[in-house]
Amino acid sequence: MRIVTLLGVLVLCAATTVPARAAVSVRGTVVLPSALRAPPERSASFWPRIENGILPIAPPPVSPMSEVVVVLEGGPTTTSSWAGNVVMEIVGADLSPRVLPVLVGTTVEFKNTDRLTYTLYSPDNASFFAKEETPPGKSRKIKFLTPSVVLLRVDEFPHMEGAILVMQSPLYARPEDNGHFKIEGVSEGHYKLRVFLRGNLVYEQSVDVGRVSLEVPVKVPAPSRRTE
Amino acid sequence: MYLTKVWLFVLSFALAGALALALLVPRPAVRELEREESLRLGHVQHAAQLLLKVDARAKMDYASHLAADAFLAGALEETARGASDRALHQTALERLRVFNERLKLAFLVVLDTHGRVLARVTESGEGDAHAYGDSMAGFPVVADALRGYRGEDAFAIGSKLYRVAASPVVSRARDRYVGALVIGMEAGGELAKRMHESLDADVAFFLRGRLIAASASPPALSALPDLLARHAEEAQKNGRTGALALESGHQRFWAMATPIAGEAAQQDAYYVLLLPRTEGTGLGGFLSATTGEDLKSAFPWALVAVVAILALVSAMVLLWYESEGPLGRLRDETARLAAGEMSRIDDRLLRGRFAALARSINAALDRWGRAASGPIAVGEPAPTRAAQTPARERGERSERIERIERGERAERGERIDRPDREPSRPRVQAETPIPAGFDLPMAAGEAAPLAAPRGAAASSRRATPAGGLPQFRLDGGPDPDLDKTDINPPSRDRRPAALAELPSTLPQLDAIPLEPPMALPLPPPRRDREQRPAVGPGTPPLGLPELPPVPGRGLAPPPPAAAGGAPPPLPEGRPESRSAPRQPTALGLGVADFLGAQPLQPSAAAPGSGASPAGLGGGARELDLAATTLPSTTRPEDFADKTLVQPPSNDLVSQTVREGGGSARELESYYRKIYQDFVDLKRKCGEPTENVTYEKFVAKLKDNREQLIRKFGCKSVRFQVYVKDGRAALKATPVRE
Numbered sequence: 001m002r003i004v005t006l007l008g009v010l011v012l013c014a015a016t017t018v019p020a021r022a023a024v025s026v027r028g029t030v031v032l033p034s035a036l037r038a039p040p041e042r043s044a045s046f047w048p049r050i051e052n053g054i055l056p057i058a059p060p061p062v063s064p065m066s067e068v069v070v071v072l073e074g075g076p077t078t079t080s081s082w083a084g085n086v087v088m089e090i091v092g093a094d095l096s097p098r099v100l101p102v103l104v105g106t107t108v109e110f111k112n113t114d115r116l117t118y119t120l121y122s123p124d125n126a127s128f129f130a131k132e133e134t135p136p137g138k139s140r141k142i143k144f145l146t147p148s149v150v151l152l153r154v155d156e157f158p159h160m161e162g163a164i165l166v167m168q169s170p171l172y173a174r175p176e177d178n179g180h181f182k183i184e185g186v187s188e189g190h191y192k193l194r195v196f197l198r199g200n201l202v203y204e205q206s207v208d209v210g211r212v213s214l215e216v217p218v219k220v221p222a223p224s225r226r227t228e
Numbered sequence: 229m230y231l232t233k234v235w236l237f238v239l240s241f242a243l244a245g246a247l248a249l250a251l252l253v254p255r256p257a258v259r260e261l262e263r264e265e266s267l268r269l270g271h272v273q274h275a276a277q278l279l280l281k282v283d284a285r286a287k288m289d290y291a292s293h294l295a296a297d298a299f300l301a302g303a304l305e306e307t308a309r310g311a312s313d314r315a316l317h318q319t320a321l322e323r324l325r326v327f328n329e330r331l332k333l334a335f336l337v338v339l340d341t342h343g344r345v346l347a348r349v350t351e352s353g354e355g356d357a358h359a360y361g362d363s364m365a366g367f368p369v370v371a372d373a374l375r376g377y378r379g380e381d382a383f384a385i386g387s388k389l390y391r392v393a394a395s396p397v398v399s400r401a402r403d404r405y406v407g408a409l410v411i412g413m414e415a416g417g418e419l420a421k422r423m424h425e426s427l428d429a430d431v432a433f434f435l436r437g438r439l440i441a442a443s444a445s446p447p448a449l450s451a452l453p454d455l456l457a458r459h460a461e462e463a464q465k466n467g468r469t470g471a472l473a474l475e476s477g478h479q480r481f482w483a484m485a486t487p488i489a490g491e492a493a494q495q496d497a498y499y500v501l502l503l504p505r506t507e508g509t510g511l512g513g514f515l516s517a518t519t520g521e522d523l524k525s526a527f528p529w530a531l532v533a534v535v536a537i538l539a540l541v542s543a544m545v546l547l548w549y550e551s552e553g554p555l556g557r558l559r560d561e562t563a564r565l566a567a568g569e570m571s572r573i574d575d576r577l578l579r580g581r582f583a584a585l586a587r588s589i590n591a592a593l594d595r596w597g598r599a600a601s602g603p604i605a606v607g608e609p610a611p612t613r614a615a616q617t618p619a620r621e622r623g624e625r626s627e628r629i630e631r632i633e634r635g636e637r638a639e640r641g642e643r644i645d646r647p648d649r650e651p652s653r654p655r656v657q658a659e660t661p662i663p664a665g666f667d668l669p670m671a672a673g674e675a676a677p678l679a680a681p682r683g684a685a686a687s688s689r690r691a692t693p694a695g696g697l698p699q700f701r702l703d704g705g706p707d708p709d710l711d712k713t714d715i716n717p718p719s720r721d722r723r724p725a726a727l728a729e730l731p732s733t734l735p736q737l738d739a740i741p742l743e744p745p746m747a748l749p750l751p752p753p754r755r756d757r758e759q760r761p762a763v764g765p766g767t768p769p770l771g772l773p774e775l776p777p778v779p780g781r782g783l784a785p786p787p788p789a790a791a792g793g794a795p796p797p798l799p800e801g802r803p804e805s806r807s808a809p810r811q812p813t814a815l816g817l818g819v820a821d822f823l824g825a826q827p828l829q830p831s832a833a834a835p836g837s838g839a840s841p842a843g844l845g846g847g848a849r850e851l852d853l854a855a856t857t858l859p860s861t862t863r864p865e866d867f868a869d870k871t872l873v874q875p876p877s878n879d880l881v882s883q884t885v886r887e888g889g890g891s892a893r894e895l896e897s898y899y900r901k902i903y904q905d906f907v908d909l910k911r912k913c914g915e916p917t918e919n920v921t922y923e924k925f926v927a928k929l930k931d932n933r934e935q936l937i938r939k940f941g942c943k944s945v946r947f948q949v950y951v952k953d954g955r956a957a958l959k960a961t962p963v964r965e
Contacts, residue, residue: 045490046281049377054398057376092363158494159368
């Protein structure tokens with residue numbers, strides 16, 4: 001009896017002492033082509049913008065990398081959800097942040113902190129995200145239950161564009177201004193690394209994650225046409 | 229009337245063509261006008277674009293100029309350092325007010341480096357304290373200005389459309405950007421008026437399908453939103469729409485919508501140019517638009533008048549040529565026919581239907597004459613003369629002819645005195661017996677009893693060209709038709725002068741039932757008619773005394789007045805009066821016309837010769853035809869007077885001899901001429917001529933000529949071609965001399 005008990009304990013110990021799959025990080029640098037680094041081209045007016053002739057042009061206040069999301073999909077355990085709230089602010093005729101990655105089940109609060117009324121809607125899914133005015137100081141909350149990319153538009157100002165990336169995988173990251181990104185806790189396995197810019201998939205790569213961290217260079221090709 | 233009809237047809241077509249042209253010509257003109265107006269509208273739109281572009285550049289320059297203001301730059305520098313924003317706000321606000329007092333802009337905004345509002349003034353000069361701290365960084369033009377770009381844009385805020393220009397504000401040290409300055413002008417009524425003044429076209433601004441401002445407010449603008457919605461894609465694709473027809477009530481415009489450059493283009497912001505459409509579409513529009521000056525200045529009235537006159541003259545000429553002229557000739561001919569100057573209408577002078585009408589009249593005359601009996605009408609066909617007596621059947625006529633033949637010898641030379649009448653032409657009506665074997669298709673219609681031996685050839689002023697010859701008809705083909713012999717109605721111009729031979733036939737003819745073709749108005753009866761003796765051989769039924777024989781070719785001196793107190797006969801010789809008055813009939817023809825239309829009434833006078841009817845014998849005779857030529861509807865006493873028979877004229881005699889009795893060569897030539905005339909006439913009448921050969925024709929002529937000569941003892945026979953019932957026929961007239 002003791003022997004049996006001892007064997008059982010040994011087996012249990014052996015089972016519990018089997019090392020779990022290693023959780024490594026996937027790092028990389030996103031390199032955007034120059035065409036995508038610049039802010040979206042605004043509507044054509046009578047005159048193109050003209051440099052002032054005194055000082056060189058400063059970089060845009062909003063880095064294009066803030067609109068990039070790197071996602072690892074696939075692998076053994078990439079399905080996840082979260083029931084929390086995320087805020088997207090509407091201010092200054094702009095969305096902040098313009099791109100928001102969330103997990104399935106996340107509720108996004110669109111908060112109008114400006115003095116204008118904005119009508120936010122999704123042109124791709126008008127039934128789900130219909131046009132609805134959001135007066136100043138008010139919010140509009142929407143819970144996203146399906147993995148998808150929801151583009152956002154504002155009826156009053158066509159230049160206001162945003163995107164909600166609803167994902168099942170928690171393995172995503174937003175690159176820094178220099179393009180560096182790091183995704184922690186990636187288990188060993190085969191993944192697909194996808195890069196979204198302003199809600200549009202601009203890059204996709206297969207990644208085999210092992211026991212060690214992985215450095216993935218991401219060079220987004222230049223688009224053949226203007227990226228939405 | 230063919231040419232007239234053609235001309236009317238042409239005129240109708242010309243009129244229809246002119247009307248079609250009048251209706252059609254404006255259409256290309258309207259189309260061209262619309263195209264021109266569209267082009268003009270396009271040019272106006274181009275000018276409007278240039279105007280707005282220049283204005284936008286001017287605003288950019290304004291913004292750049294204002295952004296260089298040191299007070300604003302200083303305030304922004306301080307703001308960038310984190311100084312008291314409220315104090316800087318007031319500084320910037322005051323400065324902006326100074327600017328806007330002169331510029332009258334919709335707004336002037338100074339932004340810090342984050343795009344937040346430091347100060348803002350509106351067109352009224354009031355500061356917008358609530359705007360302090362608001363962010364405008366989201367506007368692309370602002371974001372660009374914060375980076376150092378100068379730009380302009382147009383966007384809508386609320387229900388207002390703004391054209392904005394932004395410029396970076398550089399620090400006074402010119403080492404960094406400290407903010408941006410934005411100026412905005414409302415695209416509203418003021419801009420529309422200015423554009424209207426510059427472009428001479430109405431301008432309207434539309435935002436999201438709603439009219440926000442316009443230089444005018446025509447009702448037609450209410451229809452523009454739908455029009456814009458329908459042409460939005462075209463406008464976005466091409467930068468503008470085409471010229472759109474816009475109508476509202478009596479207002480008609482051309483409209484051209486252009487998206488406003490900038491972000492406003494995505495906000496369905498348009499400016500629409502309106503040009504009134506020119507009136508005058510269609511014929512009515514052109515006519516209503518026509519003024520007196522159009523008709524005065526260089527209008528080709530002369531050309532219009534010439535064309536109208538030419539058309540009128542052409543119509544008149546054609547009418548005269550085809551209608552008035554032939555009608556006048558037909559009228560003259562019928563008048564002459566009515567006046568007794570001619571026996572038949574010369575259809576060769578006429579054309580078309582008038583010729584057909586003349587032929588029909590001739591045919592009617594012929595038919596009446598043929599239908600009449602064959603009384604011997606002697607003397608002038610005056611109104612008081614006996615009417616013709618129609619024969620209903622050919623057998624009757626033949627019977628009478630036989631009686632004439634039997635009695636001609638006995639009665640030849642008798643003289644019938646008609647003391648109550650002036651000497652007139654001798655008229656003899658008889659029928660030429662159809663000899664056996666007379667197979668030539670000739671009708672002895674007007675064959676005279678041939679008084680030539682005694683010089684009593686018929687004569688008439690109204691003789692046909694070959695008068696005095698028996699008439700035959702050649703009825704077409706040689707085979708059945710050629711064998712037919714028909715009795716043609718005699719031409720009254722072919723009145724034989726052999727009156728001396730004819731009186732003996734009168735009693736016989738009297739016994740023939742006569743039927744006039746129609747009731748003729750006859751003069752009132754004379755008192756002496758009942759006392760007038762009848763003329764006839766032996767014991768004439770009418771009790772006419774037997775006429776003495778006529779010696780020689782001349783007629784015997786007129787015997788004493790016949791019983792009944794008839795006036796004494798005229799002396800032998802030509803009558804004193806050649807033209808006795810005629811009594812017109814209901815058809816406008818004299819009684820003599822009908823008498824002259826009797827069959828076998830030869831006449832030898834050449835047409836137009838004016839020869840008085842007289843016998844060749846030269847002796848005038850009287851023949852009482854009261855009982856012989858009266859139609860059933862007339863009374864014998866109407867014709868109790870006597871007819872003087874006169875010898876034919878010399879020219880008639882000479883012509884007859886010349887034409888009828890030539891040498892063999894002349895005879896051959898004469899036959900050929902007759903043949904040619906006959907063939908020509910058959911062709912003219914549309915009859916076949918293939919079977920009419922010259923040899924056979926001449927053989928028939930010769931055969932009949934010999935028969936007539938043998939029968940009548942005449943010297944020659946004269947043939948004449950004429951039209952009978954629309955067919956070619958031939959007459960044969962024995963010639964004594």
